[in-house]
Amino acid sequence: MNAGLKQRVKERQGYHCYVCGGQGDDLHHIIHKSQAPELRDYIDNLVFVCRECHNKIHHTPQLDKKLKREYKKHIEQKFLHEKYYTIKEIAEITHMEEDFIEKCIVKRLIKNFAIVEKQVKVKGIDIIRWLLGGKL
Structure with a gap:
């Protein structure tokens, strides 16, 4: 650390x-x-x-x-449960690097995502689940 x-x-x-x-x-x-x-x-x-x-x-x-x-x-x-967030929005809210969030998606640490208007978006509930170590 x-x-x-x-x-x-x-x-x-x-x-x-x-x-x-x-x-x-x-x-x-x-x-x-x-x-x-x-x-x-x-x-x-x-x-x-x-x-x-x-x-x-x-x-x-x-x-x-x-x-x-x-x-x-x-x-x-x-994070609102039903709202979809772009990687940039997630980065702004969490103060994490966009690259790090993308890697977590690729590694399937963030389980569900969608491609909406050529952008990766993640539902709030899935971000919450990820930030809680995979458990709600």
């Missing part, structure tokens, strides 16, 4: 733990790297946490699920 990304997550949270509000130490991937390695550098998938809470998240399924529910709600505010 690049240092700039880590710094942006820390600044976004005011250097406080996302869970308890204490002094943060670690970055936590809400959708685990093993589940969706392509999301490891997606800023919305990262939270800054203290070591104690980081440990709790990994050993308390309820806390892990709570973070995933909050993340899902956040993603669903960005």
